[in-house]
Amino acid sequence: MLKMATLRNLHHSIKSKISIQQFKRQLSVTVYCHQEYLRTSIKDDEKGIRRITLDDTKKRNALSLAMLDELKQRLQDANMNESVKVVVLGHTGSVFSAGHDLKELLDETGSKFHSQIFNRCTEVMNLVQDIDVPVIAEVKGVATAAGCQLVATCDLAICSDTSKFAVPGVLIGLFCSTPAVALARAVNRKQALKMLLTGDPINAKEALDCGLVNKTVPIEDVEKTTQELAERITRHSSRVIGLGKKTFYRQIKENRDEAYCITGNVMVDNLTYEDAQEGIRAFFEKRQPVWQNNK
Amino acid sequence: MLKMATLRNLHHSIKSKISIQQFKRQLSVTVYCHQEYLRTSIKDDEKGIRRITLDDTKKRNALSLAMLDELKQRLQDANMNESVKVVVLGHTGSVFSAGHDLKELLDETGSKFHSQIFNRCTEVMNLVQDIDVPVIAEVKGVATAAGCQLVATCDLAICSDTSKFAVPGVLIGLFCSTPAVALARAVNRKQALKMLLTGDPINAKEALDCGLVNKTVPIEDVEKTTQELAERITRHSSRVIGLGKKTFYRQIKENRDEAYCITGNVMVDNLTYEDAQEGIRAFFEKRQPVWQNNK
Amino acid sequence: MLKMATLRNLHHSIKSKISIQQFKRQLSVTVYCHQEYLRTSIKDDEKGIRRITLDDTKKRNALSLAMLDELKQRLQDANMNESVKVVVLGHTGSVFSAGHDLKELLDETGSKFHSQIFNRCTEVMNLVQDIDVPVIAEVKGVATAAGCQLVATCDLAICSDTSKFAVPGVLIGLFCSTPAVALARAVNRKQALKMLLTGDPINAKEALDCGLVNKTVPIEDVEKTTQELAERITRHSSRVIGLGKKTFYRQIKENRDEAYCITGNVMVDNLTYEDAQEGIRAFFEKRQPVWQNNK
Numbered sequence: 033m034l035k036m037a038t039l040r041n042l043h044h045s046i047k048s049k050i051s052i053q054q055f056k057r058q059l060s061v062t063v064y065c066h067q068e069y070l071r072t073s074i075k076d077d078e079k080g081i082r083r084i085t086l087d088d089t090k091k092r093n094a095l096s097l098a099m100l101d102e103l104k105q106r107l108q109d110a111n112m113n114e115s116v117k118v119v120v121l122g123h124t125g126s127v128f129s130a131g132h133d134l135k136e137l138l139d140e141t142g143s144k145f146h147s148q149i150f151n152r153c154t155e156v157m158n159l160v161q162d163i164d165v166p167v168i169a170e171v172k173g174v175a176t177a178a179g180c181q182l183v184a185t186c187d188l189a190i191c192s193d194t195s196k197f198a199v200p201g202v203l204i205g206l207f208c209s210t211p212a213v214a215l216a217r218a219v220n221r222k223q224a225l226k227m228l229l230t231g232d233p234i235n236a237k238e239a240l241d242c243g244l245v246n247k248t249v250p251i252e253d254v255e256k257t258t259q260e261l262a263e264r265i266t267r268h269s270s271r272v273i274g275l276g277k278k279t280f281y282r283q284i285k286e287n288r289d290e291a292y293c294i295t296g297n298v299m300v301d302n303l304t305y306e307d308a309q310e311g312i313r314a315f316f317e318k319r320q321p322v323w324q325n326n327k
Numbered sequence: 328m329l330k331m332a333t334l335r336n337l338h339h340s341i342k343s344k345i346s347i348q349q350f351k352r353q354l355s356v357t358v359y360c361h362q363e364y365l366r367t368s369i370k371d372d373e374k375g376i377r378r379i380t381l382d383d384t385k386k387r388n389a390l391s392l393a394m395l396d397e398l399k400q401r402l403q404d405a406n407m408n409e410s411v412k413v414v415v416l417g418h419t420g421s422v423f424s425a426g427h428d429l430k431e432l433l434d435e436t437g438s439k440f441h442s443q444i445f446n447r448c449t450e451v452m453n454l455v456q457d458i459d460v461p462v463i464a465e466v467k468g469v470a471t472a473a474g475c476q477l478v479a480t481c482d483l484a485i486c487s488d489t490s491k492f493a494v495p496g497v498l499i500g501l502f503c504s505t506p507a508v509a510l511a512r513a514v515n516r517k518q519a520l521k522m523l524l525t526g527d528p529i530n531a532k533e534a535l536d537c538g539l540v541n542k543t544v545p546i547e548d549v550e551k552t553t554q555e556l557a558e559r560i561t562r563h564s565s566r567v568i569g570l571g572k573k574t575f576y577r578q579i580k581e582n583r584d585e586a587y588c589i590t591g592n593v594m595v596d597n598l599t600y601e602d603a604q605e606g607i608r609a610f611f612e613k614r615q616p617v618w619q620n621n622k
Numbered sequence: 623m624l625k626m627a628t629l630r631n632l633h634h635s636i637k638s639k640i641s642i643q644q645f646k647r648q649l650s651v652t653v654y655c656h657q658e659y660l661r662t663s664i665k666d667d668e669k670g671i672r673r674i675t676l677d678d679t680k681k682r683n684a685l686s687l688a689m690l691d692e693l694k695q696r697l698q699d700a701n702m703n704e705s706v707k708v709v710v711l712g713h714t715g716s717v718f719s720a721g722h723d724l725k726e727l728l729d730e731t732g733s734k735f736h737s738q739i740f741n742r743c744t745e746v747m748n749l750v751q752d753i754d755v756p757v758i759a760e761v762k763g764v765a766t767a768a769g770c771q772l773v774a775t776c777d778l779a780i781c782s783d784t785s786k787f788a789v790p791g792v793l794i795g796l797f798c799s800t801p802a803v804a805l806a807r808a809v810n811r812k813q814a815l816k817m818l819l820t821g822d823p824i825n826a827k828e829a830l831d832c833g834l835v836n837k838t839v840p841i842e843d844v845e846k847t848t849q850e851l852a853e854r855i856t857r858h859s860s861r862v863i864g865l866g867k868k869t870f871y872r873q874i875k876e877n878r879d880e881a882y883c884i885t886g887n888v889m890v891d892n893l894t895y896e897d898a899q900e901g902i903r904a905f906f907e908k909r910q911p912v913w914q915n916n917k
Contacts, residue, residue, distance in 0.1 A: 134902050137893055146893050150886040158882070166524050187520045202858040205901030205911060206892050207866025209873070209885040216874050218516055220833030221808055225777045228866060229756050230854040242833070243515030243537070264525040268497040276502025276523060283504070284511050285877035287580035292453070295504040296445040302501050303432055303441050311500025312429050321500060461819050482815045513811055538810030538832070559820040563792040571797025571818060578799070579806050582875035587748070590799040591740040597796050598727055598736050606795030607724050616795060 071099045072106055080117030080270070081262045082110050089125035095178045096133035100152040104159060111163035114325075117270045118262040121160075121186060122170040122255075128195075131177025137206070150210060153178055157185045157214060161281050164274025166265055170258040171195045172251055176233075181211035184218040184244060187277065190258045192251035193236045197244060200231035219243050269307035269323040276302075366394045367401055375412030375565070376557045377405050384420035390473045391428035395447040399454060406458035409620075412565045413557040416455075416481060417465040417550075423490075426472025432501070445505060448473055452480045452509060456576050459569025461560055465553040466490045467546055471528075476506035479513040479539060482572065485553045487546035488531045492539060495526035514538050564602035564618040571597075661689045662696055670707030670860070671852045672700050679715035685768045686723035690742040694749060701753035707860045707915075708852040711750075711776060712760040712845075718785075721767025727796070740800060743768055747775045747804060751871050754864025756855055760848040761785045762841055766823075771801035774808040774834060777867065780848045782841035783826045787834060790821035809833050859897035859913040866892075 071088040084106045086093040093099070110116045123129065136149055160167045160182070169175075169183045171191035176198045183189050183197065199208035199215060208215075208228055216224045219242040227234060236248040249257045265273060279298045283291035302308055307323050314321035366383040379401045381388040388394070405411045418424065431444055455462045455477070464470075464478045466486035471493045478484050478492065494503035494510060503510075503523055511519045514537040522529060531543040544552045560568060574593045578586035597603055602618050609616035661678040674696045676683040683689070700706045713719065726739055750757045750772070759765075759773045761781035766788045773779050773787065789798035789805060798805075798818055806814045809832040817824060826838040839847045855863060869888045873881035892898055897913050904911035 134905060137898075138902055139893075139899050143890050143894065146890045147886070150889045154882040154886055158879070161878075166520075187524065188517060202862060202866065203901070204905050205859050205862050205895060205897035205899075205913070206889070207862050207869070209866055209869045209888045209892065210882065212866075212870050213873055213878065213881040213885055216870065217878065220515075220810075221874070222778060222833050222836050225756075225867075225870065226836050226851075228870065229777065229858075229863065230851070231858065232854060243517050246517050246521050261521075261525070264527060268524075268526065269500050272497060272500050272502050273524060276497065276504055276507075277520075279502070279504045280507050280511065280520065280523065281878075283508055284516070288456075288508065288512065288576075289453070291508040292449040292505065295508055296442070296449055298504045299445045299501070300438050300441045302504065303434075304438065305500060307500035308432075309434050309500075311498070312433060315429060315499050323500070461815075482819065483812060515810075538812050541812050541816050556816075556820070559822060563819075563821065564795050567792060567795050567797050568819065571792065571799055571802075572815075574797070574799045575802050575806065575815065575818065578803055579811070583751075583803065583807065583871075584748070586803040587744040587800065590803055591737070591744055593799045594740045594796070595733050595736045597799065598729075599733065600795060602795035603727075604729050604795075606793070607728055610724060610794050618795070 082116045086123040092127040092130035094133040107159045117266045119167045126173040128175040129179030181214045184214035189245040195236045196233040198233035202231040377411045381418040387422040387425035389428040402454045412561045414462045421468040423470040424474030476509045479509035484540040490531045491528040493528035497526040672706045676713040682717040682720035684723040697749045707856045709757045716763040718765035719769030771804045774804035779835040785826045786823040788823035792821040
């Protein structure tokens with residue numbers, strides 16, 4: 033609890049435009065204290081859209097253990113923050129993320145450490161889907177291996193028409209087995225296997241056609257398009273969006289009958305939300321609903 | 328049994344063009360007796376195609392409890408009728424169906440009633456897939472919420488190029504969690520989530536691209552196209568079609584090995600049908616097979 | 623073991639261009655001894671690509687029990703052969719395969735024999751996916767019923783733009799229930815049901831759009847395109863490809879959390895492979911990796 037409070041202060045500090053130096057000093061007392069520098073940045077707008085930007089360009093936004101720790105914290109924080117309604121996961125540079133940090137996967141670091149990395153990576157991927165807040169990937173370049181897994185995992189994705197996606201683990205003798213989990217649940221089977229067995233990239237058009245992304249636009253329009261998509265979601269009650277997103281991932285893993293059992297109960301429960309009754313009343317009164325917006 | 332007999336007489340009456348007054352009087356003794364008027368109509372052709380038409384235009388073909396009751400009865404009846412080989416589920420007006428009747432979802436009606444509605448809705452959706460007779464959605468306009476769920480649930484769907492599909496529950500604070508069950512099993516995950524989280528409609532082309540419908544044609548060709556598709560199916564043995572459809576939904580929820588276990592046995596069983604042996608013999612004798620057509 | 627050794631000698635003999643007569647004589651002592659003639663041929667190239675060619679043109683490459691037995695043996699052999707890295711499953715004539723041999727499905731042969739056929743067919747389909755070696759379907763014509771199932775089952779597929787695919791069992795009163803298992807896991811549900819319920823073929827473009835094949839090219843380019851795709855895979859460590867392929871099919875049948883549990887462990891294990899450490903080191907040293915290539 034203390035840590036979260038500290039973090040909130042920090043986020044507040046960021047908005048207050050304190051100097052980077054001051055900021056880093058403050059950070060030294062937080063959960064990030066084991067890191068030399070921040071690999072992500074965050075920025076909130078007045079509509080409730082939080083941008084989490086992968087910002088470790090030199091390392092091609094590698095999903096090192098430190099980066100994964102940071103992302104985990106960022107996602108949990110976004111979810112706990114009442115005012116955050118949508119997360120946009122963007123990046124600096126020409127690479128969304130190149131996947132795991134290969135230096136961490138060398139023999140020297142040992143299987144126990146490798147386990148830790150893959151567990152943390154799975155935690156982050158699952159957080160993306162399991163938090164209430166929708167997460168949109170904003171891709172303006174290359175997403176490979178666990179970076180491609182992250183795009184496949186996000187609820188939604190917008191990419192530039194210059195983007196490329198690959199799961200090229202086979203090129204270094206490490207089959208992209210964990211990325212395959214996300215990829216094979218996002219795109220059709222033969223497309224997933226082609227990418228996994230060849231390691232070859234697909235372009236933005238192919239990514240769109242197979243359902244890996246929702247839309248591809250010229251690179252200069254990516255941010256605007258993502259922002260518009262995010263804003264479409266912020267119109268709605270955060271609590272209802274949260275319930276719906278959670279329920280979506282609960283039902284998708286069940287067979288049809290069990291899925292209806294779960295969702296039928298959720299619908300009845302959803303109707304007891306003030307936001308639902310307000311929404312239905314507003315519909316009849318031909319006016320915009322006013323959401324409680326308690327998550 | 329008595330009820331079914333009564334119903335069949337009624338259906339016969341409909342064809343005999345009795346007056347609406349007479350018709351309503353007759354209805355008073357049937358299962359529809361709790362309803363003031365019929366929300367659907369049926370029409371059979373000589374090829375075994377039964378059209379069930381959603382016909383409550385004023386209410387945008389809302390899936391009220393009464394409409395769901397009626398649809399349930401219609402589907403069961405179609406399945407039990409030996410001469411019905413395919414069901415086309417069409418509509419009058421510009422709306423296929425706008426989903427649940429929101430008046431029934433207000434607080435006043437209570438959670439118990441809400442449960443009843445969603446249970447009945449699930450029953451209807453499952454009937455569409457679980458009856459032997461294939462069901463084709465014929466969409467010439469807008470299908471939203473549970474209306475979109477119904478299209479996603481049907482075995483096949485044809486739509487006009489003016490059609491739109493949406494799961495816009497978020498606009499009224501009621502996430503389309505039950506429609507998501509059908510939608511997420513028909514289209515790719517990012518498309519389903521985009522529709523659910525934004526509430527925004529997709530057009531006919533997008534519906535085709537993501538697999539929500541089988542074909543989109545100019546509005547004036549919709550009925551002809553649906554009829555042709557239905558007729559393609561009526562060429563075949565109803566009993567074999569029934570076995571196949573049932574088996575399809577049985578195996579799809581299992582993993583591959585269990586699916587093959589089920590379907591392998593079904594194939595052996597199917598070969599003991601007179602229609603299969605007739606079909607194979609006709610093939611060798613280069614003639615059209617003559618089906619038993621007992622369901 | 624003896625049998626395999628005999629087979630290997632035979633394969634060697636094939637390459638030595640012995641006369642067909644000699645070849646048949648030799649075969650009489652092998653597992654194929656119950657067959658009058660071979661229904662497939664094999665050809666290896668120096669890159670580790672084994673072509674298994676369905677070559678029973680007169681019977682439209684029917685998957686008779688004898689053909690299935692032969693395919694089973696071919697697939698097992700390819701998997702056990704250290705030098706085979708990819709299998710291309712091609713065909714002579716204008717039909718990839720027309721599915722089961724209908725003569726074997728007549729009443730006279732009896733349900734016990736029918737069971738044997740479908741069990742063997744399922745064994746072959748599952749072998750295609752369960753062996754370590756990737757299998758690419760190379761289609762230059764028509765693939766129907768269990769032939770279409772085989773294309774849907776292969777890890778990858780290339781087809782000519784003249785190709786057609788159908789699951790037309792309904793035309794002979796035998797619903798394609800086993801082909802449906804593979805088809806419904808490769809393409810979207812409404813497309814699968816349309817093919818199954820109508821029996822009508824789809825063309826190459828439609829097959830591509832729904833994910834049944836990876837690519838469609840002019841017929842004269844099919845072999846070159848398949849060869850290139852196969853070669854892309856042969857660049858990689860066979861052992862890593864084998865682990866990855868096996869893991870893909872293991873995880874795809876599980877829910878997300880179980881899938882990550884499986885694949886996370888596989889990643890850690892994969893990192894202990896010499897090929898993985900070599901691959902990562904080669905990456906840092908900016909050179910091509912040298913694979914062990916022990917399967």
